[in-house]
Amino acid sequence: MKRILIYIIVLSAFITQMVYGQAGKIISGVVSDNRGPIPGATVYEKELTANGAVTDQNGKFSLKLKGNAGTLVIKSIGYLTREISTTGKTTVNITLQEDAKGLEEVVVLGFGEKAKKITSTGAVSSISGKEIRQSPTSSIQNSLAGRLPGFFSQQRGGQPGKDGAEFNIRGISTYQGTTRPLIIVDDIEVTADQISMIDQNEIESLTILKDASTTAVYGVRGANGVVVIRTRRGEAGKPQLTFRQEVGLNSSTMNFDTNDGYTTLALLNEWTTQQYLDPAIQYPKYFAGNNLERYRLQDDPYNFPFVDWWDELTLKNSLQSRTNFDISGGTQKTKYFVSLGYFNQGGMYKNFTKDEGYNGNYNFDRYNFRSNVDIDPTKDLHIRFDLSGRFGVTNSPNDSPGNNGAPTLQYLWNGQLSAFGYPAFNANGTYGGSTSSATKINPIANLRYSGYSRDYTNNLGFVTQVNQKLNFITDGLSANALLSYASDYSFNRSLKRNAAEIPTYYWDPNTKSYLPVVNNLYRLGNLSRTGGYTGSNRVTNLQASVKYDKSFGNHDLNAFVLLNQTTKTDETASAATEPYNVRGITGSISYNFKQRYLLDIKGAYNGSDKFQNANKRYALFPAVSVGYNISEESFFKKNITFVDNLKIRASYGIVGNDGIGSSVYTYEKTYSSGSGKGYVFGETSNTAQSGIIEPTLSNTEITWETQTDGNIGLDLKMFKGKVSFTADFYKKRREDILTQRSSVAAAFGASLPFVNLGIVENKGYEFELTYRDNAFSNKLSYFINAQISHSENKVVFRDEGLAKYPWLGLTGKPVGALFGYQDAGLYQSLYDVYNSPKLLTATPLNNLNLGGVKLVDLNGDNVIDQYDMGYLGTNQPEFIAGLSLGFSYKGFDFSTLFQSSFKYFININRGIISYSRPENQSVPYNLGRWTPITGNDASFPVLAGSGSQNSVYSTYWTKRGDYIRWKNVEIGYRLPDSFAKKLHVNNIRLYANGYNLGLLYTALPVFIDPESVTGSSSTTNIGDINEYPQQRIYNFGIQFGL
Structure with missing residues (x-):
């Protein structure tokens, strides 16, 4: 009995030691998945959540235990949470499984709010910073085409520093106000130009908010959608240093392929x-x-x-490079992320100025830094400090070879650099030239000696935020205060020489010598230095809010009230605008029962200083949305087990757009003075004497555009997260668009003011389907994603007055409508020419050509004039689509993206298409011209001067802009850890990626990029080719940790 008692005492002591002896023990290990270590995973004690660690770049962690339960919890975004016992262990290796169902667990909303994907009722699309970094472009908006449903974009050109795509969310809903969405980066408002300056290495996620239930919190500024960018932040753990270096080759997507x-x-x-x-x-x-x-x-x-x-x-290839260095880490009380970046992109010209002491090529340099610090002095107090800077230098040549200020590339694309006017270099080494007025100055000489223009942009911003939990009042209550400020300052430095002061020479057969094109010009003129301040803008934002977030059994409630004021000041070198404010109160209530029945009520009561009338300055912008997670019903779970989540949702709300004019004070009465703006006195002269007039009447009733926005959506996940599908259908009606009346007769005697009259409707749909899975014992993972977005709009009311003919009006047609003549093929006989309607008011003999474009006389008056111009189509794509796929196997990874736009039109009768000048180059497209032999088989009109019917806009030149582009590809390999250790680094990854790799389909001639063609509703500039083409980029990089 005594021996048994001794055994019991010893065993009890041993068990006690095992249980209570955990405190003070150090546990270390590695967290990984099927591909390798997982950096940034959180490891903490189950009963002491404050005692934790974060894995480093190698997935390693070390944690000193403070509790006695001996259980660790391991979490990482996109993986299933694991719990593991540490009893009797000092080292643990944990493998996490991907949680495909929870990959999109949290979505980012406005004003820093987040929501679980399963309970979100709004239309939201997001992309990770990792996906953005797969595209080696300087502007992050260029990375988004084909990746985000509802994101419409067109990249017009590729000039270094100015290649950012134009974009909108869910198409265009106004013909007068701004169509650009509101862009928020870590609670700082930025412009579309400034977003191009952000370093992609800093980005954690980018989210677009698309319907009223997500944008109503921004009230008067939410109608065009919202882009929310969150930058990376530190996690507790040892300092993690990462270095990334890339080098790329750029080449034009459009080649100037000419005939011999x-x-x-x-x-x-x-x-x-x-x-x-x-x-x-x-x-x-x-x-x-x-x-x-x-x-x-x-x-x-x-x-x-x-x-x-x-x-x-031009060069076959120009260079670009990117360098990034970041460090993150911290403790449970202080965390930090610091990033430094440098990006350089060279121009497409050869280096003609290497001996001149300056860079006369296109070039872009950008320097970025960011510091994000999070401090938790107590468990209830959180303080955030963000500081960021972006400094850009954009260089361009002062290279206009003509007399209209256009750059050399524009003359090149227009075919106006004569190939036979003079040699590039004369036999004696001087620059060739010609005395003919049809030729332009030698472009090589011009690029070498004409100098440069250099634009500098400096942007600084900071955010300070304090969040205090108020659990001593009631659980779930917190208060928040935020101050953000951003300043953007720009100036210019130029060194220029007039093209007329650059000597070029021609061969004179009489003197048998080379003479200067400009008489007696044998020396270069002097360079002149100019520069100065060009503009700035400042944005200050103040927020104060109270939030309540609490769960009551099966009920979840989240609500907040926020006071907000944004002050903006914009200046140019010649003028400054008065600061204007957007003030208001924002509120949100989100409720769900068992994550099954969902309700969101959101809105803002806010307004803008842009409007004078107190009754038109502030308004309420409410929205309500509901959702039903059918898959959370017990009958559904029991009978349809292959469906993980099935949710239907709907939203309706009212939002506004105060971006209605270039002036802050559009409502003000203005006066104009000067010669010819006065009155006629006496009986001897009809000349108006100098005076003061009121050019346009004022309207103090001006207010914002108002949009009603409805959305119905469906979210579906199946087969344990392998398949996901999202569908959205929406309809928007934009009213109160600023419009200048046309229905009032000119006899009224004054220019009418703008009034809130216009109406545009926009409707569309979005589908996204994703499949992802693992194979070979999770060694292989792969995915495929397909998405398509549709948006079409029409002008419902514009106060155009009564059109002379029904085909002339804009009402009923889309914003971005193109107008021109209808064609009936080419003239095939002289009889047809002589018996055709007159072109404009001239005689057919001087304006019509055999083999020329035959235009239709729509109104039958035997004259081709402006009354015969009808609707040709829209310049805005109605459809965008994307297809991406990829896989990873052991250390290898691969991904690619195809992107397309279709159902829009481009008028191509511009630039090198038009063979209308004697100095023009010809292109293969011209070889299909009409001749008496080709007749009806001709694909191009007869070659004729610009005065013919061939030069006007018509359906003959209006082509579908549809295209399919191989947008992006990346392949990478992560080297084994054993090799990295020999180099005293970790996580070495080698990769290569490409951007704008090629057009797989286009209806346009091969030398025209369908995105690089500008367009508007005006027939004076549709179809112009952007002078600097988009760039195809092949990029090579290495990334490793230190």
Whole structure:
């Protein structure tokens, strides 16, 4: 009995030691998944959540236990949470499984709020910073096309520092006000230009808020949608240092593919004859047969030159580079993330200024820094300090070879750099030139000597936030205060020389010597230095809020009330606007029962200083949304087990848009003075004397645009998260659009003010389908994602007055409508030419050509004029789509993205398409021109001068802008840890990615990028080619931890 008692005492002591001896013990280990270590995973004691650690870049952690339960909890976003016993252990290795169902567990909303995906009732799409970093472009908005349903974008050009895509959310709903969404970066409002300056390495996530239930909290500024960007923040643990270096090659997506010299000059001879009506008459040619043959042989390139200016001026590839260094870490009380970045992108010109001591090429340099610090002095008090800076330098050549200030590239795309006017270099090494007024200054000489223009942009911002839990009053209550400030300052430095002061030379056969094109100009003119302040803007935001977040059994309640004021000041070098404020109260109530029945009520009572009338300055912008998680019903769980989540949701609300004009005080009465703006006195002269007039009447009743917004959506997840599907259908009606009346007769005697009259309706849908799975014992993971978005709008009311003919009005047509003539093919006979309606008011003999475009006389008055111009289509894509797929296997990973836009139109009768000048280059597209032999088989009109019917906008030149683009690809490999340790680094990853890899389909000629064509409702500029083409980027990088 005594022996048994001794055994019991010893065993009890041993058990006690096991249970209570955990405190003070140090547990270390590695957290990983099927691909390798998981950095940033949280490890903490189950009963002491404040005692925890965060895994480093190698997935390692070390934790000194303070409790006695001996259970660790391991969490990481996108993985299932695990609990593991530490009893009798000092080292543990934990493998986490992906939680496909919870990959989108939390969505970011406005004013820093978050919601569980399963209980969210709004239309929201998001993308991670990791996905954004797969695109090696300088502007983050370029990375979003095809990745976010509802995000419509078009990248017009690729100039370094100015390549950011134009974008909107769910299409366009106004023809007067701004269409750009509100952009918030860590509680700081930024412009669309400023978002291009953000370093992609800093981004944690980007979310777009698309319906009234998510944007109503912004009230008068929520109608165009909201982009919310969150930057990376530190986690508790040892300092984690990461270095990333990339080098890329840029090349043009559009190649200036021209015909050879002989072909071009033969076409030019044809042009001189075909622009006349009677083909039987022999008209003089530009080039006689012998001379034409010399151009073909190219045996005397100085007297018979044919210069490929694209090849002479541009590089096959230009360079770009990116360097990033960041460090994060901290303790349970203080966490930090600090990032430094540098980006450089070179221009497409050759280095002509290497001996001049300055950079006369296109170039962009950007420097970024960010510091995000979180401090928790107590368990109930959280303090946040963010500081960021962005400094950009954009360089461009002062290179206009003509007299209209247009850059060299524009002349190149317009075909106006004569290939046969003069050689690039004369036989004596001087720059070639010509005395002909049709040719432009030698572009090589111009690029070398004309100087540069350099724009500097400096942006600084900070955020200070304090959050205090008020659990001593009641559980779940907290108070928050925030102050943010951002300042953007820009200035210019230029070094310029007038193109007329750059000597070029031509061969004079009389003196048998090279003479200057400009008489007696043998020396370069002086360079002049200019520069100064160009503008700035400042944004200050103040917030104070109280929040309540509490669960009561099966009931979850979240509510907050927020006071908000934003003050903005914009300045230019010539003028400054008065600061204006947006003030208001924002409120939100979110409730759910068992995560099954969902209700959100949100809104804002706010207004803007832009409006004078007190009754038109503030208003309530409410929204309500509901959701029903059918999959949370017991009958559903029992009978339909393959469905993880099925939710239907609906929202309706009212939001506003105060971005209605360029002036803060659109309502003010203004006066104008000067010569010709006065009155006629006496009987001897009809000349108006100087005076003061009121050019436009004022309207103090001006207010914001108001939009009613309805959305119905469905969220579905199946097969343990392998399949997910989202669908949204929406309809928006924008009213009170600023409109200048056209229905009032001109006899009224004054320019009418803008009034809130216009109405535009916009409707559409979005679908997104994702499949992801693992194979080979989770060693292989793969995914595929497909999405499509549709948006179409129409003008319901614009007060146009009564149109002379029904096809002339804008009402009933979309915003961005293109207008022009209808075509009926090409003229095939002289009889048809002579019996056709007159073009405008001129005679057919001077304006109509055999083989030219035949225009339709819509109103039957035998005259082709502005009354025959009808609707051609819209320049805004109605559909955008994206297809992405990828896989990872052991250390390898691969992903790619295809993106498309379709059902929109571009008028291509601009630039090098139009063969209308004698100095024009010709392109292969011109070879399909009409001749008496090709007749009906011609794909291009007869070559003729710009005065013909071929130069006007018509359906003949209006092409579908549809395209499919291979947008992005990335392949990477993570080297084994054993190799990294030898180099005293960790997590080495080598990767290569590409951007704008090629067009898989387009209806346009190969030298026109469908996104690089500008467009508007005005027929004066539809179809202009952006002079700096989009860039194809091949990028190579390495990333590792220190």
